[in-house]
Amino acid sequence: SEVMKNRIRSTIRLSETSSMLNRLEKDTLTGLYTKEFFLHNADRILAANPGTHYDLVCSDIENFRRLNDRFGIKKCDDLLRYLANRMNANLPDVVINGRLGGDIFAFLYEHTDRDIAEVLNGLIEPGVASGFVAKYGVVPDVDHALSIRTLCDRAIVALTELKGHFNANVAFYDEEVHKNQMRKQLLIERKKRAAAGVFPRVEPVG
Numbered sequence: 001s002e003v004m005k006n007r008i009r010s011t012i013r014l015s016e017t018s019s020m021l022n023r024l025e026k027d028t029l030t031g032l033y034t035k036e037f038f039l040h041n042a043d044r045i046l047a048a049n050p051g052t053h054y055d056l057v058c059s060d061i062e063n064f065r066r067l068n069d070r071f072g073i074k075k076c077d078d079l080l081r082y083l084a085n086r087m088n089a090n091l092p093d094v095v096i097n098g099r100l101g102g103d104i105f106a107f108l109y110e111h112t113d114r115d116i117a118e119v120l121n122g123l124i125e126p127g128v129a130s131g132f133v134a135k136y137g138v139v140p141d142v143d144h145a146l147s148i149r150t151l152c153d154r155a156i157v158a159l160t161e162l163k164g165h166f167n168a169n170v171a172f173y174d175e176e177v178h179k180n181q182m183r184k185q186l187l188i189e190r191k192k193r194a195a196a197g198v199f200p201r202v203e204p205v206g
Contacts, residue, residue: 027099029077030084038098042108042148045095053111054095055140056148057120058155059087061103062133071129079132086123091116106152111141117170135162139173 025037033041046054061067061083068076084105088094093110100106120136137158139151158171 030081030099030105032084032088032105033096033098035098035100038096038100038106039148039152042096042098042106045108046142046144046148050144054108054142055111055116055138056142056151056155057087057091057107057109057116057136057138058100058152058159059083059103059105059107060135060137060156060159062135063131064103067129067131070131075129079129082128083123083134090119090123092119100152104156106155108142108148116140120170133169135159136170137162137173138170 025033027034032038061079064076067079071079080103084097084099087105087107088097091107091109092112092114095108095110097105097107116138120134120138124132124134137155137160139155139158142151154173158173161171162168
């Protein structure tokens with residue numbers, strides 16, 4: 001009887017440990033991986049498969065705070081679950097997914113020749129919720145030399161290009177977006193220097 005009791009206790013401990021690890025790995029609302037788990041393991045996947053081509057997409061729900069005020073938290077939680085499930089089911093060959101925070105999701109999937117913009121634009125079915133619109137930033141054929149955190153930053157930069165464009169829901173991170181990002185960063189740095197009274201040094205002529 002003592003042996004059986006010990007075995008039962010061990011089984012319970014293992015079950016509790018497994019449950020705890022699962023809670024640490026998975027976002028309890030959407031079922032996607034947590035940010036930390038996603039970032040860590042996506043980097044491992046990229047490092048372990050240098051010859052495989054991957055795309056990365058980050059999603060963001062337009063005016064999500066306004067939707068919260070309009071529909072309430074429970075309805076918006078349902079919308080988050082809906083979008084996570086739709087992305088998981090319809091994106092090709094998903095390798096790993098994650099919830100980066102709030103309404104921002106990230107999906108790493110094997111590179112495809114399919115029109116990914118068409119796939120993304122068709123994710124939200126008509127009549128789901130009035131005003132429920134998702135935007136997507138895509139980094140195609142990711143550079144394995146970059147960290148997944150940097151790649152997510154680039155996808156989110158692509159997302160910012162969609163602000164004010166009501167008829168466009170998908171943006172790709174490319175050379176032009178990169179140049180725009182550099183220009184904006186340069187302007188921000190100049191404004192900071194000007195506000196601090198720090199100006200570029202001008203060498204005297206002669």
